[in-house]
Amino acid sequence: MSRHDFYENIRNSTRLNHFANLVNLAAIDGDIKPIEEKLLKRFSRKFDVSEENYEKILENPASFPVHAINLKTQRLEFLFDLLRIVYVDNKMDEAEEFLIRKYAVGLGFSEEQALVVINKSKKLFENNFSFDFYQHFIESDED
Template identity: 30%
Template sequence: MSISDLYFNGEHKKEIGHFANIVKIAKADGKISDGERALLLKTANRLNISLEEFTVILNNPEKFPINPPVSYDERIERLYRLTKMVLASGEVHLKEQKLFEKIAIGLHFHNDRAEKVCVEAIELVIKNIDLDDFILAIKKVDSI
């Protein structure tokens, strides 16, 4: 096995962990809406998640660890994708919000600021802010 194979496998594991977190949020209210399912399929495709992996993760997302990226910007980008799933059903359920905050802490956002970061993330995505502006805004909120 070459170094590039190891790197790909490590990166793919991170993507699988991220996808599992997105699935957890989709399932938090007990059902997956049509909007959530469409976003899951789109995200799986973008993350190179195979159909077999998709099925395994969909059935048992708790089996996969968070595996946050080292890069702060990449962690914020994951928060952005998670926020889109929180809003995919058209409303934010309390269970989704609490799970979202827990995952944010797992992505290494500080415990004391996770709730504030998640609330800001939801507000930004509702306003249809692009990823670059989202990253800048979350950095401001996370540093306060």
């Protein structure tokens, strides 16, 4: 396996896990509502999830549980990866933001921390930047 193939497999796996985590969060309060399913379908296209994987994940979202992460840097990195995918079309609508906030809480951010991080992230994601810059900006005390 070439280096490119190896990293492409990791990227695909990460996208699939992020998508599965979003499905799991949407299903956390019982059945997935039609509005949530419509949003998940949109995310599946952004994440480049095959129809087969989409159906498999929807059938059993609990098989991909969201695990809280103790390291703040790791939580930010997961959120950063997800936001890069969300912003592939240069925007995040209210429904996407709601689900992203749930995802951030699932990663271990408090509700308040999630709101601050999401608001700061929205200011940044109109431009291209590195994870190091993102982490520094998020962890700064400026709003």
